[in-house]
Amino acid sequence: MSQDPADLPPLPDDAAAFLEERIEAEHGYLSWLNTGVESVERGRIVLTIPYDDKLTNSDGETIHGGVAATLIDTAGGLVQRTAFPDPLDGGVATVNLNVNYLRPATGDLRAEAEVVRAGGSIGVSDMRVTSTANGETREVVVGQGSFRLFRED
Template identity: 30%
Template sequence: MDVHERFNETYPFGEHLGLEVTRVEEGYVEGKIELEAHHSLSESTLLAHGAVPFGLADSLSAAALASVEGAPGPTLDVRIDYLRPATGDIYGSAEVVRYGAETGVVEAEIVDADDRTLATTRGVYKTNMVDGNNPFVDS
């Protein structure tokens, strides 16, 4: 299954978030979430809960890793720096900066429609290829 199909068609949490993966290259992905009322912290204004940009960054990071090995691995650790609030649609990119036999490191950036950085992440993910299979996805 390719990354577009996995993350746009068969990823329940991504569907819940409204995630759309828009670009995939080996070790790099882009995507977006169109902000809706159910993402908001407030009834009176559209202001995304911090879990929304985090969910986009973490999901895109897993997709970037999947673009290298064919399937996403579980998140081991992520640091997120929130730089400004998300008050509209959010866009992200994630790039694998290290891919090893046991772990991979992925950096992501989340921006708004004006290309202002909303958040950045650096995450460590378990790489999972064991005899050509991913035990977390293929079991």
Template identity: 40%
Template sequence: MIHPDARQWIDQVLAGSPVARRIGLRFTTVEPDRVVATLPFDPDNVTVDDIVHGGVIATLIDIAGAAASASGIGDSVAGGATATMSIAYLAPAHACDLAAEAVVVQRGRTQTVADIAVRDPRGRAIATGIVTSRIFLREA
């Protein structure tokens, strides 16, 4: 079970952000150090023909990585921010919903690293990413 502060951060700050609401991002799984975020297909989010824009996929990766990081916080944390993000685009996402599974692979006191896999409904790998998040601690 995750800390109530973590759940609030994920629901209000991440899923509740204007960009997450605009692209329709939702969390279907939230557990300690692992989240799954879904992104419904929207023709307004394409680049060429029916291919989901890489920037939209990057946003999905960024928010999923941040949520995985937040899923392990406690009441000593004041917030966080993406420090670095690396993405490999593996295949075009043609007119389909996407799911991003983000798993924390390293957690420190002030930094986490999450590995994110983006897949289409058939399970085909669309992109993979690594998000490093900086954790801001409350002042004592």
């Protein structure tokens, strides 16, 4: 069954709160990265990771590309949950992830992900990451992912 997020009622408050708690406090790796949830709505999610020296390459300035890839993967999968009638039921697993690096990230990261399609068993998301440093925001990574949807509805 394909589900268009626009056809669903707004997300329950507890769904957004649950995602924030899981990412910001309970998930070991994402918590260590200091990942934050900026916004969650049907079909769209925004995640952030602030700049930290521990995330940089050996040059001590640019953020390792794996951090941006993690952010893209996480945002792309989580946004698919927003297409479930109840985002707390079921699960999501990455099937394919395409990450295109446009330029080095040198500041805070912000990922936006949107549902392209949420089918019966596979969903596709578009993602982009920007980096803000010294008051300037630049797009640093774009990607698309396909995700296996484990629906309980």
